[in-house]
Amino acid sequence: MNLFLFVRWYYRDGIQDGLISVWNILHLVLFRFNILELLKTLVSPWKRDIEYRSWRGFHPGKEFIRLIENVLARFLGFCVRLPVVIFGGIIFLFVSLVTVGLYILFLIAPVLPIVGGLLYWLLSGNFEYTQWTYLLSGCGILFAGICFVLRAPEMALPQNIDFLELQKKSWFKRVLSRLEMDMDGIPKDALENQLAFLTLLKMRNISEESYVYAINIEQKSFIQKERAWRFWLPENFSKNIPVGKGWRFGYTTRLDQYSLDLSFTDRTEYDKMDLVGRQAEFRVAAVVLERPQQNNIFLVGEPGVGKKLFIHYLAKRIRSRSFPKGSPLNSLRVLFFNLGEAMSDIVAQGKNPETEIRGFFLEAAKAGNILLVIEDVDLFLGMDPQQPNIAHLLEEFLEMPTFRFIGMAVAARYHALAKKDEQILKYFETIYLRQPNTAESEEILLQFFAVSEKKQVVLTIKAMQALIASARRYNWEMPYPERVLDLAQQVMIYFRNQPRRFLNEQVVNEYVSLKTGAQIGEITQSEQEKLLNLETELHARIVGQDEAINQVSQVLRRARAGFHDVKRPLGSFLFLGPTGVGKTETVKALAESIFNDEEKMFRLDMSEFQTANSVDRLLGSQEDGSLGILTKAMKERPYCIFLLDEVEKAYPKILDIFLQVLDEGSITDAFGEKINFRNAVIIATSNAGSTLIKDLSHQNMPISVLRRQVIDGIVHDGTFRIEFLNRFDNLIFFEALSITQLIRIADLKLKKFVEQVKLQKNITLVVEPGVAERIVELGYEPDFGARSVNRFITDHVEDIIVRKIIVGGIGQSGGTLTITPRDIMNI
Known part of the structure; x- marks a missing residue:
């Protein structure tokens, strides 16, 4: 112990700290034996076991029996409380003498050695009388030292x-x-x-x-x-339950069978968790529950937002009697009533549900200190046809001052209940639990990892920030904080199988990438090369369209490097151009390049969504319970390229839906669930302005002028609104293909066809020079672009091969076939 610090503390803060310690110890004894409370209720009936008058008129016999029973109940309460008060009083007196005596020694300890020295001098060195002063001084200094060591940390x-x-x-x-x-x-x-x-x-x-x-x-x-x-x-x-806390309140034997009692202890995972970011809502709840009437609460929030934790924290505060002195909340018992289980047993036993539920509520009201909590209570208020409606029963008790009630509900069902039955909600104070912000989520994460970090730190600051950012962007199936806690739990399991000292940002990014298929975190060397050479990779499949490929590649590189709005999709493009110039093929090539899988593309043909009911087909319908095509697909595959083909043909209100998707990166379906589009690349294709694009392309007009004239044209003719066009990251113009480019496309198609035949039939195809030129010459139709060339190969070249196989007698063992320009000309 540092002597200088001790002396400074002794003369500056020691007297006050010692006095506080004495008071706390005496308060502990009073609290543990509940002496003051037991004295106030010394002759109160035991467990409210009293008889009320239930008859009319004058009945001396019944009155006498009632009087005797009530007197006996009070006498029983007196007999139980008095011994506790006496024993507690004796302990309090003993502790008072010891602690006050030590504190007095603590105060006079510096003076006692001086007094001892004076006595020694006055009594001519008689140490026998002065040794006690030194001994007492030593006790005082020792007590002071203990107070110093045990002072508030x-x-x-x-x-x-x-x-x-x-x-x-x-x-x-x-x-x-x-x-x-x-x-x-x-x-x-x-x-x-x-x-x-x-x-x-x-x-x-x-x-x-x-x-x-x-x-x-x-x-x-x-x-x-x-x-x-x-x-x-x-x-x-105050964590210890005082003796006789519930002696003046009634029994709840039937309720206890179907309830989790949080009045004495909490053995759930919520016991070690504190309420984070809900202090304002908690203060409101405390005020409502303390009111003499209409002290009922509707706790509303999404599943996983923390409604249960709110109740468990309230119970913890009640157990520790941390509300102001005299508050009725300090005496409450919090019962989590499983109404669903109780209802199942009632029905199974053939009893009357209304009578039994009324009995439960009456027991809670008569006990006088019950705070009844029912999860998903809205299901029993007419929102679930499979469950009985107890609204009229509940209304009988909600106005009683001794009946305190908290109902929990998810937001969507609560709002539906508010529309259906406003009458019952007048008895409640509604408290909405919002999702925690970033700072609050960090504190919740630290609580979550506290058990794993008793001996050493596991979670780094950067990992904590990465968990929150990843949960916010990649996991929308549940709200905060459950969303981030669920991800943290998965990452923790993944981390335990890794030979690493810390759960760092890299571990989080590795797991999220593994789970989603999306590359996040630091860019690896291989990914770096891929991003820098994205144009080359795309041009391996796409012929021409240099400007379009360059623009798409630039936007995607910025998104991967983190230079994009995280509240919007990874990228959004509107591909404009004639039919058959490579718009859809570019989308497939992007899916292969970004997600390493061409199947990571989800396509919607917007020509199928041209009527008013198309909105329900996309977002779902509450009336028939059907899920939306769009929202279902994005929930199943949130990491994909989302293709809106021929978007100009869609019903106008559908374009408004995508206006929100492009702007906010999310949309709410028919059932109130928010759907995440922030991990998708959204590409819309359109033939709008294709004639103008063809004409202007042949004039070798600069892209900026082409862009301006095409946009003016499609806005002027009403195809798209300017605000819709402005929501895209880029409008990409695909030019009409030249004959040379068409020949290259035919070459690529033939090479792919050769590989396919070799793989499927074990036949080696040899394509002589000039075949591609002949295919374009015979198969190209300007109105259909490259599609006409592809169709010609599929329809005619395959037929040539089939004929040659039949004539040549090539079997399963394989062989070689040659396709010549003459074969094409003979079609």
Whole structure:
């Protein structure tokens, strides 16, 4: 123990800290034995076991029996409470004498040695009389030393702690671990002062904000751990349930059979978790529950947003009696009532549901201290035809001051209930639980990892930020915080199978990439080469269209590097051009390049969505319960290229839907669920303005002029609105193909056809020079572009091969066939 710090504390804060410690210990005894509460209710009936008058008129016999039973109930309560009060009083008196005596010694300890010296001098060296003064002084100093060592841990943590002093703290190694560092890997000169250390952090791409954040996390964690074992602190001794807390309230024997009782302990995973970012809602709930009437709450939020945690935290606060003194909330019992299970048993036993449910509610009201919580209560208020409607039963009790009730519901069903039955909602105060923000999500993640980090830090600051960012972008099946906790749990399992010291950003990115198929995080060497050579890779399949390929490649490179709006799709393009110039083939090539799978393309033929009911086909319908084609596909394959073919033919309101998709990266389906488009590349194709594009292309007009004239043309003729066009990252113009380009396309098609025949039939095809030219000469139709060439190959070249196989007698063992220009000319 540092002597200087002790002396400074003793004369500055010691007297106050010692007095607080004495008061806390005495308060602990009073609280544990519940002496004051038991004295107030000394002659109260035991467990409210009293008889009420249930008859009319004057009946002396019944009145006498009722009086005797009630007197006996009070006498029983008196007999149980009095011994506890007496025993608690004796303990309190004993503890008071000991602690007050020690505190007095603590106060006079510095004076006692002086008094002892004076007595020694006055009594001519008679040590026999003065030794007691030294002994008492030693006891006082010892008590002071104990108070110093056990003082509140935050007292030992000044605001502006020196960097060298910080290194001596037991938790500084955990700070380094949060930054993915350890003492062995840090040069000694970097630990000489804070400036040198911050320079090292900068070299390792770690911000000063992350460093300060890590200090705050570990300092807070240290204080919490140190305070946790100091039993005399109010937040700790209040965790113990006082003797006789529920003696003045009634029994709930039937309710207890179907309820999770949170009044004494909580053995669920929620016990160790604190409420984060819900303090305003919690204060509102406390005020409502404390009201003498209409003290009922409807807790509304999406599944996974934290409704259960809210209730468990409320129960924890009630158990610790942390509400103001005299508040009725300190005496409540929180019962999670499983109404569904109770209803199943009632029906199975052939009992009357209305009578039985009324009995449950009556038991809660008579007990006087029950806070009844029912999950998904809206299902029993007429929202589920499979369940009985108990709204009229509930209304009988909601106005009773002793009947406190919290109903939980998801937002969509709550709003449907509000439209259907406004009457019952007048008894409730509705509290909406929003999704936590980023800072709150970080705190929730730290709580989640606390169990795994008792001995050493696992989760780094960057990994925590990556988890939140990934959950926000890649996982929309559930709301926050469950969304990020679900991902964290999966990443933790993945991490345990990895030979790594820290769960860092790289681990998170690896797992998310593995799960989604989307490349995220740092760009690898192979991916770097692929991105830089994207134009070359696409041109291996796409002939011509240099400007279109360049523009698409630039946008996709920016998106992969992180230079795009994360609240919008990865990329969005409108491909404009005549039929058969390579628009759809470009989409397939992009799917192969980005997702390594041509099947990662989802196509919607918009010519099939030209009527008013097309909106329901896309988004779903609540009336018949059908899922939308669009929303179902994006839920199943959120990481894909989404092709809207011939988008100009769609019903106008459908274009408004895609206006939102392009702008916000999401859309809400018919059932209120938000669908994520932020991981997709959206490409719409259209023949709008194709004639103008053909004409202007032949004039070798600059692309900027071509762009302006085509846009003006399609906006003027009403094909698209300007706001719809502006939502795309780029409008890509596909020019009409030249004869030379068509011949190259025919060559590519023939090569692919040769590979297919070899693979399927084990036949080697030899295509002589000039075949492609003959195919274009005979098969090309200007109105259909390259499609007419492809169709000619499929229809005629395949027929040539079939005939040659038959004539040549080539079997399954394979062989060689030659296709000549003459074969094409003879068609």
